[in-house]
Amino acid sequence: MSADAPLAERLATVDAGIADAARAAGRDPGELTRIVVTKFHPASLVRELAALGVRDVGENRHQEAQAKAAETADLELSWHFVGQLQSNKARAVRRYARAIHSVDRDSLVDALAGPDHDPVDVFLEIDLSGQPGRGGADPADAERLAERVLGTAGIRLVGVMAVAPLGEEPRAAFARLRALSERVRSLAPDADRISAGMSGDYAEAILEGATHLRIGTAITGKRPDRG
Numbered sequence: 001m002s003a004d005a006p007l008a009e010r011l012a013t014v015d016a017g018i019a020d021a022a023r024a025a026g027r028d029p030g031e032l033t034r035i036v037v038t039k040f041h042p043a044s045l046v047r048e049l050a051a052l053g054v055r056d057v058g059e060n061r062h063q064e065a066q067a068k069a070a071e072t073a074d075l076e077l078s079w080h081f082v083g084q085l086q087s088n089k090a091r092a093v094r095r096y097a098r099a100i101h102s103v104d105r106d107s108l109v110d111a112l113a114g115p116d117h118d119p120v121d122v123f124l125e126i127d128l129s130g131q132p133g134r135g136g137a138d139p140a141d142a143e144r145l146a147e148r149v150l151g152t153a154g155i156r157l158v159g160v161m162a163v164a165p166l167g168e169e170p171r172a173a174f175a176r177l178r179a180l181s182e183r184v185r186s187l188a189p190d191a192d193r194i195s196a197g198m199s200g201d202y203a204e205a206i207l208e209g210a211t212h213l214r215i216g217t218a219i220t221g222k223r224p225d226r227g
């Protein structure tokens, strides 16, 4: 698919690819949530996506996400925060995000605490690379961190999230995430979601149980230059 194919065509192509991968995995495509990651693109693109039926959108920087959520508030979209999050921005992100996919440390869990009547969904981000620094909790720490989320008001543990590391076959990495998801579910049976799979590896993620796919460039086209 060429980079300038119209948006509707790219969206349809990805959705067909998702459906194919689901069938190959013996899964129902209807149980998968496709999040379109719109980072670096203007709010006008979010509006075009919404007109094509997209409901779930993702962003990785707070200021950009907050502005776009405000500009498109009339569309009642579900915003997913997928990027590294500083604790001092956590409360602000809660206000517009339906889900935060990148909870990876105690200080962030604590900063996200909020009113019980208005919970935000959280995924524990797991580092699958074994090279700390780019975000994500050590897999060995996941169950302890899950317990901390379970003990914190106003946040709901819904599952685990990861990015496939460079230099490894993505399916092998996603298989580790799936095993970890099972451990977390033994503590929190409802935390059964797996946020995994991007433009280049969503089929492998679906084969390993992903429920939430975070897809950017394959749908939006090349990201505009940030200069």
Ligand SMILES: *Cc1c(COP(=O)(O)O)cnc(C)c1O
Pocket (backbone or CB within 6 Å): 037, 039, 060, 082, 083, 163, 198, 199, 200, 214, 215, 216, 217, 218
């Ligand atoms: C940008 C981003 C994506 C989407 O990446 P593409 O390769 O463009 O599909 C998914 N997850 C996270 C955390 C991202 O930052």
